[in-house]
Amino acid sequence: MTAAFSPTCQHLLTGRLKPQLQFLPPRAPASMRRLTFALASATTRGVEADAKDDGVVLKKGIAEFYDESSGVWEDIWGDHMHHGFYDPGSTVSVSDHRAAQIRMIEEALRFSGISEDPKKRPKSVVDVGCGIGGSSRYLARKFGAKCQGITLSPVQAQRANSLAAAQGLADKQVSFQVADALDQPFPDGQFDLVWSMESGEHMPDKTKFVNELARVAAPGGTIIIVTWCHRDLAPSEESLQPWEKELLNKICNSYYLPAWCSTADYVKLLQSLSLQDIKAADWSQNVAPFWPAVIRSALTWKGLTSMLRSGLKTIKGALAMPLMIEGYKKDLIKFAIITCRKPE
Amino acid sequence: MRLLTHNMLSSNIKGVANGFPLRIEVEKVVEKKVDLNADFLRNIFPKIEWKAFAEAARTLGYAELPEDADSSFLDSDDFLDKFHHALLELHLEEGALICPETGRRFPVNKGIPNMLLHEDEV
Numbered sequence: 001m002t003a004a005f006s007p008t009c010q011h012l013l014t015g016r017l018k019p020q021l022q023f024l025p026p027r028a029p030a031s032m033r034r035l036t037f038a039l040a041s042a043t044t045r046g047v048e049a050d051a052k053d054d055g056v057v058l059k060k061g062i063a064e065f066y067d068e069s070s071g072v073w074e075d076i077w078g079d080h081m082h083h084g085f086y087d088p089g090s091t092v093s094v095s096d097h098r099a100a101q102i103r104m105i106e107e108a109l110r111f112s113g114i115s116e117d118p119k120k121r122p123k124s125v126v127d128v129g130c131g132i133g134g135s136s137r138y139l140a141r142k143f144g145a146k147c148q149g150i151t152l153s154p155v156q157a158q159r160a161n162s163l164a165a166a167q168g169l170a171d172k173q174v175s176f177q178v179a180d181a182l183d184q185p186f187p188d189g190q191f192d193l194v195w196s197m198e199s200g201e202h203m204p205d206k207t208k209f210v211n212e213l214a215r216v217a218a219p220g221g222t223i224i225i226v227t228w229c230h231r232d233l234a235p236s237e238e239s240l241q242p243w244e245k246e247l248l249n250k251i252c253n254s255y256y257l258p259a260w261c262s263t264a265d266y267v268k269l270l271q272s273l274s275l276q277d278i279k280a281a282d283w284s285q286n287v288a289p290f291w292p293a294v295i296r297s298a299l300t301w302k303g304l305t306s307m308l309r310s311g312l313k314t315i316k317g318a319l320a321m322p323l324m325i326e327g328y329k330k331d332l333i334k335f336a337i338i339t340c341r342k343p344e
Numbered sequence: 345m346r347l348l349t350h351n352m353l354s355s356n357i358k359g360v361a362n363g364f365p366l367r368i369e370v371e372k373v374v375e376k377k378v379d380l381n382a383d384f385l386r387n388i389f390p391k392i393e394w395k396a397f398a399e400a401a402r403t404l405g406y407a408e409l410p411e412d413a414d415s416s417f418l419d420s421d422d423f424l425d426k427f428h429h430a431l432l433e434l435h436l437e438e439g440a441l442i443c444p445e446t447g448r449r450f451p452v453n454k455g456i457p458n459m460l461l462h463e464d465e466v
Contacts, residue, residue, distance in 0.1 A: 177353070185457075
């Protein structure tokens with residue numbers, strides 16, 4: 001039951017990150033430039049550790065990254081920490097992005113074939129990698145369902161709960177806890193809808209991740225995974241090209257991502273678990289306006305000052321954004337959706 | 345953390361046969377009033393593990409729930425009030441959830457349970 005994942009990300013801490021100085025506008029404040037040099041030297045410190053420590057380091061890194069940067073994101077972009085869904089080739093204005101993020105949720109639900117029939121709607125939902133709970137609250141309202149969200153970040157869980165209370169979900173339908181998607185604290189077969197919106201890319205063990213999604217899904221339940229993948233390998237290929245691995249490595253460093261896999265790898269995993277109605281699609285064309293928009297928002301006065309206030313991890317993340325655009329342009333990075341159903 | 349959440353959580357430590365229900369260690373309980381929604385209560389009732397729920401409520405200091413309940417009880421307003429109160433209005437703000445087999449503590453801080461396992465528990 002093991003798919004062969006191309007080991008694109010070398011050890012997380014030994015990745016090389018060249019300072020992305022060309023990204024900064026020429027008159028970037030000297031403090032920003034000093035900061036970028038500090039970052040570059042910090043990440044090239046090589047630290048050898050074995051695989052077990054990797055997991056601990058990664059989880060801690062993810063938690064700290066989101067503890068630090070969630071506030072900034074929410075400030076500028078709101079409570080949905082995922083891509084918007086756009087018509088290919090459209091020009092989008094600032095105000096359209098939130099609508100696009102909501103459209104992403106709706107398009108994902110539609111793709112999965114989940115029923116709009118009130119009698120067949122999901123009654124219980126798990127949001128795996130819930131961020132500050134944007135999807136959870138949306139799904140809870142839409143379906144009148146009970147929703148549990150899990151995140152590695154205590155700050156996010158706190159914020160998610162506060163927002164639920166403030167938005168008059170009367171605290172009854174949504175709750176958030178700090179937990180690991182690779183070891184979900186739920187008994188088997190709990191949830192009619194298992195939702196993973198842009199969290200799969202953080203999972204170091206894709207097999208375990210998918211296994212847990214399937215385990216907690218109720219018989220007849222729907223699993224929806226929306227995630228960043230690399231392109232499928234050609235039948236003759238053993239792995240990605242060296243330049244592709246290098247590009248992904250740099251991105252991994254900034255976003256606390258383990259090795260990437262392809263959409264085909266996910267499909268194979270779902271097949272191996274005898275899940276049904278497996279469907280996959282490449283939505284890269286539909287998210288193209290997103291990263292340029294995020295970069296633009298980061299370069300505003302508010303964006304820059306917020307990032308400087310929140311810390312190095314956030315800044316590092318921001319500096320990696322052009323790399324994401326490069327990855328998409330070169331057909332290396334894919335924005336993928338994979339859905340399926342657990343047999344009755 | 346409300347008892348609604350507690351009723352859905354279990355310990356997934358390696359080797360544990362049955363990690364549900366988690367025992368509760370109470371340090372601070374807070375009551376937060378919330379509007380009663382009878383439809384919600386009726387819908388959620390079949391999903392509640394009642395014995396674990398009643399036991400948990402007692403641990404939080406609320407002993408008004410019957411030991412056993414079946415769906416006919418949902419016709420009683422008095423029962424709905426008690427059910428509602430225990431399920432949604434009692435919050436464990438500080439304390440811990442304890443694995444019933446290993447005794448491992450999962451801390452609850454500011455109402456949020458931390459269910460992360462250590463490397464050797466996985």
